[in-house]
Structure formats: structure tokens, C-alpha cells
Amino acid sequence: MRAMAIAVIAGLLAGGLATAPPAPAQEHRHESMEAASPRGDSIYALSASLVDQRGRPVGLDVFRGHPVLISMFYATCPDACPLLIADLQRIESELSPRIRADLRIVLVSLDPWRDTPEALLALARARHVDESRWRLLRAPEDTVREIAALLGIKYRRLPDGNFNHSSVITLLSPDGVIVARDEAIGGPHEALLRGLRVARSTPSR
Amino acid sequence: MRHLALVTLALVLAGAGVPAASPGGMARVGPGVLRLVYSPAPGVTTADVGAFALDRLPVTNADFLSFVSHQAGWRRDRVGRVFADDGYLAHWAGPMELGPDARPDQPVTHVSWFAAKAYCSAQGKRLPTEIEWEFAAAAGDAGPDGAAEPGFRERILSWYSRPATSELPSVGQGQPNFWGIHDLHGLAWEWVLDYNSTLVSGDSRSGKSADRLPFCGTGAFTAGDNEDYASFMRLAFRSSLEARYTTRSLGFRCAGDTEAASR
């Protein structure tokens, strides 16, 4: 157990080192591009500034080193989003305790206008999510568009402030590489479960 | 004093939407109302468009080469695979070299959404939204709504029915449209900021209302103007894209706030 903890910490450190910016480039947004994780397939190559449900500033790679299920939603969504959260909780319950302990879940809000950290915290409490392993994140409008682009999620903000959006759950490896995607809300999510049982926390190479 | 008067005059003229004499730079587009080919919510068939600035010309190979030389992270041999696919700048002879298949004054294609976005950011600009782009593209020669002009839609449709094998022409030839914008039609498809905002399933015949579960939302996706096939085709094209995709016929131009239009 301790060995694993050491391994995880080592992994996090290694990952953290890998993202340290190199010589400054002209456009700060792309510092992380040059310092990109050695695996060019990782979505953590995107430098993004988000805030979680407790107001803590985090990057997209808040759970680097762990397998991550990531999706996008908004707190006032009436139809699919409650189902989305229920689905994620159901996936959790179908995993062995060891794998579940390793798993992290990230939900990025499409709606920075209404989904303040306070609103996200209230939702987290109402749905009884395990805050030690779940983060509900708020990002600026432009970052939301970029994260959706990386995850292949389509969305449109409507005149009344609600959203049309596709519901996609994506499984990321500990390095942030997309391993599996599932677009069927309410389905058995076979591909995700299979991927999770194979993925392990690993230090970044 | 005279300088001030001239500057003021220039600003006033720019604000009035008088197109600048030289190609290049940006022009002021709008404000106005766009007739939508889809209905994002019941009863909603139009969208208001605030005034904005739009590049008169598409971004060219020369423009993009200059960008890549300042931002080495966007070279085709260095860019991350999540940001651009294998076709990125494939038509250039080398990562920093255009070569004979990429003339400097052709619109740059084989670029991904991330690359286009980064280019515009570097200029202090942004990509146009879908509504802004469609509004600018709806204009004919004489007014903001080209549909009333004979042959407007047919010309656009005939471009879509020609394969992409012929060489791309240089930018800026031919007449600009009513807003002073060149080449919105007939050269290349163009990226927009919210390219991924159209919730069409892969099957375009799926009836009028979007499936509620895969597409969470309250709106029904109904066709507004059934006759605007060109817009339909652009919608279909955009919905086939992922942000990292590059294609031979897909380029971009940048937009900005109206103050930029005087440049």
C-alpha cells in the first residue's frame, strides 16, 4: 500500500515536472505546447486555468497520474445531466474497491455564467458525490470551447441561457490520453468499464 | 489639429462601414439579423448579429508561415497530435518552407481549428462565430441578403459540386461583397469558433427533432429556410469535423471587435 502511495506521488511529481514551462515563448498560452508531455496525444497538453467547486485554481490535469472519467455538463440542466451523474456513480459502483479508489472523475461546466463554484458545490452536495475523487470545474468561455473540442463534445448556448449539448463520457489514461469514449447515456458503458479494469495509476514516462 | 481631424474622419468613415480602398486589413460587418437554416429553439428562426470586424481576406500561406516562424510549437513537426492530425500543413514542402504546391498568396488550408485559433490569438484577434461568418457570407454584391440576387445561391452550389483537385486561386481576386469581404465563397471552407455547436446526428434524415438523450437540450432542430442548400451543406460539413482535423479545402480568417476595423 505504501509502495503504491510512493509510486503515485512519484508519478505526480514526475508529471508535474514534465509540465514545467521551458524558455518563454511570445504567446504565453502556448508555453505548454512546447513543454507538452512527451506523449503528444495527451489532452493535458492544453494549458487551461479552471476553478473547482471549492474555489481552488486547478489545471485540466488536476488528476494527472490517475485514470480519469471526464465529461461536460451544466448544473441547471434538466434532462441528461442528472442522468450523466447517475451514470458515473453507477460505473463507480460496478468497479472493485481497488480500482474505484484509483479512479477520479472530472466534470467541466459548459455554463460559466451561472455555474459559480458555489453553485457547483451545492450540486455536488445534493448529488452526494465523493469530493475526494470528484471535481466539478468552472472555466472561462473560451477554455470551455477548447475542452469540448478536445473531448469531441458538441454544444450550443441557447437564447434562454440553457444549452444543447451532446453527452459523452471519456476515459483518460493517467497521462491524459483518451482511451475510450461513450456517447450513450443510460447504457451499460462496457467500453469504459473495460478500459478502467485495464488502466492503472502509473507514473508518467 | 489637422492630424486629429483626419484621424477622426478616418474613424468616422470606418464606423460608417465605408470599405477601405486597399485589400487586406479588416472591414466592419453588421449589425443585422441572420435568417437561420435551423431552429435552435422552438419559434426561433433568426439571430441578431452585433457589429464586428472581419478579415477582408482569408489567411494565406505566407501569413501562416510567418506565424509558425514565431511560434515554433505550431510547426508541423512539433505540434501535438491532439491539436492537429497528420494532414497538418501537408502541402508545404517542409515545416518552415512553402514549396511549389503552396503559393504565398493562396489561402492556407490543411490547418486545424486549434492552429487557426492560435493564429488569430497571436494577432490579437479571434475566430468568427458561426453566426458572424454566415451573416457576412449571406451578403451579395448590393446588400446584406444575397438570396434576393439572381444566381447567388447557384454560384455557391456549383462550387460545392466541383472536387477539390484543382489548384486554389490566390486570395483577393474578384469583387468583394457588400461588406467589403472577399472569398467567402468559391475558395475554401472556413473554420468558425463554435464549429462544434451543431447537434446533427451523422444521419441527416433523422427527422426534425434532435434525440433528447444524446443531445441534452430543450431545442428542436428544425429546418428554417429549406431552400438555402449552401448553408445546409456548410452545416453538414462543419458537423463532420473534429477540432484537430485538417483538410485540403478548409482554411480560415480572423474576426475581432469593431475597433479593429480601422486597421
Place this chain on the structure above:
Amino acid sequence: MAPRSILTGLLGMVALVMGVGLLLVSTQEASSQSQTPAKPAAAVTAQAGAPIEAVLTSAPEVPPPITRRDPAKVVVHLEVREVNLAISDGVEYTFWTFGGQVPGKFIRVRQGDTVEFHLQNHQDNKMPHNIDLHAVTGPGGGATSSFTAPGHESQFTFKALNPGLYVYHCATAPVGMHIANGMYGLILVEPPQGLSKVDREFYVMQGDFYTVGSYREKGMQPFDMQKAIDERATYVLFNGSEGALVGDKALKAKLGDRIRIFVGNGGPNLVSSFHVIGEIFDRVYYEGGSRYQENVQTTLIPAGGSAIVEFKAEVPGTYVIVDHSIFRTFNKGALGMLKVDGPENKLVYSGKEVDADYISEKAGPQSTAIASAASAAEKGTLDIKTQIAAGESLFKGTCSVCHQPHGNGLPNVFPPLAKSDFLMANKQRSIEVVLKGLTGPVTVNGKQFNSVMPPMSQLRDDEIANILTYVRNTWGNQGEQVSTAEVTATRSKIKLPPGAAH
């Protein structure tokens, strides 16, 4: 213990030891053999587990029949190309194709196969594309899972649950335009027992095309959306171009071949009345399904549908393949050919047997009698004998069809002219009958007739005069001349019935 039994026992033990020893040795050999490189395997038959790459063909070729007895995993790679090709001589069109040609590649699988479908959109294409296969049971027929941008590839897998001949087509908006530009083809799902054996199989697919220019207007022709909406086709073609199945590209077969044609109709709009001139389809699997009709001349193929036609080539020659909405064949290009080679079979079709003179009422080269009469009339020396001779010639060409060559008529059908009381009773009336026709009951020589004689007003006045002079003076009729002037006068006085020629 007797010494023999001990010996036997010893021998038995030796044998046992030797046997075991041999066994050990051979085992060692076997194991040492397994260390050496394996001998070449015997021919391996495809197992259900090993995927098979589908053989795809361009029309009019068809992939070979499926011979395996079990379902398999079949992998299909189909590439979309947007290409400029000739739609007619000197007329170019931008086609959007599955595989580089119209119609798209023919896909042949077996019921129960699991098909792994790869749709590739060539990087030079401008448009996104997808595919809907009517053989697929699933959302959009595959269209939802195959929406592909240029320079990319999509993959989905389906199980072929039903046998039959199915259309596939692109279903990207605007769907009608993608289909109208040629994005369709056929996929055959064979039943487990396969199809009956034939000697030749062909792939033909009809489609309607809409161009801005008119039929055969030269040059590069763009697609015309309004014509497509109005269903005003410019071209109706087999296999995507006017010359596709004509001349040296005609389908070819040998005398005696049992022929099967897989026929599809991509539309987008028009239904086909499929017919092969000179042939009767022995079997038609109507709509590409499992049942067949027999002895069919012309079969309907819906837009987005198919049929399988089978017939035997009994007589050599060229058979013309048409859409029997016939103006499409003659004015829009829906014409193909099947050439059957072999010795003639006169019992089935003799070819021309008699080449005889046939003088119609408007005879081309005038017979001598008619010529003489004409010249005599001009000179004013027309006598009854000349008229009779001319009238006889004209009668043969026109009136004898009903009234018979010797004026006997047909009992209960057409009245006689020979010794006819009705005819001879009234000269004026006989002129009127020829001009106006006659319907309703008449009694001739005591017999009732109730038939229709059509007006013969198309005959010229002098021709009528000559005919009447002939009939009123032949077969026992004792009459007189009828002059041209009398006919002219009668014509001006009477009212011709509607539809009669003037």
C-alpha cells in the same frame, strides 16, 4: 514354473521394454522435431474467426458467388471519390462516387456475416459523406456511424440479418443532391444455400440526373437543384453514363447462357420499368426479395430498390435494355445492350422470312394502273376501264383488309361488297359511307351486320372515285362510273365526324 513360461514371460518383458523404449525414442524424436522449423501447413480453409477482405467490383462486373458454408467476418473498405467524368459524349459532370464510378462497388456477402465496414473519404474531396446500406438493421442503416470528413475514415460493424439485394447510398444533407450525383450501389446478401447456378451475372443500376444545360448540351454541366426538386430529369442512365453499356461496352454472353442481372435503381426520383427488348424474364425476384415471379416482360424497380432478373439466351443477337417509360430511352439515354453470340436458332426466331411488296393506301411508288389513271384524268380521257384498274389497285391496299380481296366480307363481322344489295341500291350513299364511315346495324343480302367502318376521308377524291367505280363494277355488281367531281361535291356537302382526317 515351466521353462517355456519363463521364457514367454521374459520375452514378454523384453517386448515390453523394447516397446517402451521405442515409445520413448519416438517421443524424443517428436519433441526434437517440434524444435525444428515446422513443416509447411496443408492448405487452410477460411475459418469462421479469420476475417475475409470482401471482393468489390465495378459495374457491370459482379464478385464471384459465395462458396463458404458458414458465416464469417467480412471487412469492406469503400472509398468515396469526387470525380469529373463524361456523362455523355462531350458532356462532363462532377460525380460523387463510392469507389470512383457510378454506380458504386458491388458488395457480396452471406446472410449471417458480420461486416466490418470502413468508409474512407478521400482527402481531395470537398464534402463530408456517409453511407446508408439498406441491408443494415440499425440506426440510419449505418449513416449515423459513418459520417466522415474529407481525409478521414469511419468504421462500423453490422450483421447481415436478411438475405436479398439491397441498395446503399449516401445520406448526408442535402441527401437528394448526394444521391443525384451518383452516390449509390448494391449490396447482395446471399441466403445460406446461395443462389441457383447461372452462367453469367451482370450489375446494372439506373439513375436519373439533373443538369443545368439540356440533354447532350456540351461542356461541364453543374447539378441543377430546382430540376431535381421538380423531378425533371435531364438524363436517365444505366451505370452513370450514356455509353456505359453500348457498343464495345455492351454486356456479352454466349448462346445458351443462363443470365442473371442484378438491377438497382438509385433514383433519386424516378421508378424504372425495366425491360429487355426481345427477352422474357424467366424469373424476376421482384424488389430484390426472396420470392420470384415467372414469365415477366417488364418489371418495376422502385427508386432506392432493386430486382434480380433471370433468363436464358436462346437466340443470338443484340438485345436492348430499356426503361419502358420509353421517352427516357430515346430522349434521355436509358439504353443499354446485351450481345449474345452463337449460331442462329430459327425455330425460336426465324429472322425475316418474307420480303413482299406491301402497297399501303398512300403507296410510295405508284402502281402502273394508278399512274395511268392519274395521267388520263389529267388529259380528261379517264374511262371506266382505267378507273377500274386503278380502283382495284387501291382497293387491295386499303379496303381488302376488312372486306377481303374478293369482296366477300367476313360473316357476322364485315359486310360483303360482292353482289351487295346495300352497296348498289344508292350510289350517293356509297360515296358518303366511304367519306364518313358507317356504324350501327345494316342488313346486307338478308344478313345483319353491326360493326364500325371508320371514315376513309383521308383518301383523295379521285382515289375514292376509282375505288367505288371498281367495286360497283366487279364481282357481279353491275354499276357505272363514279366521278371525282361527284366525290368532291359530296365531301363539300357532308359533315365529317370528329377525328376524321381532312
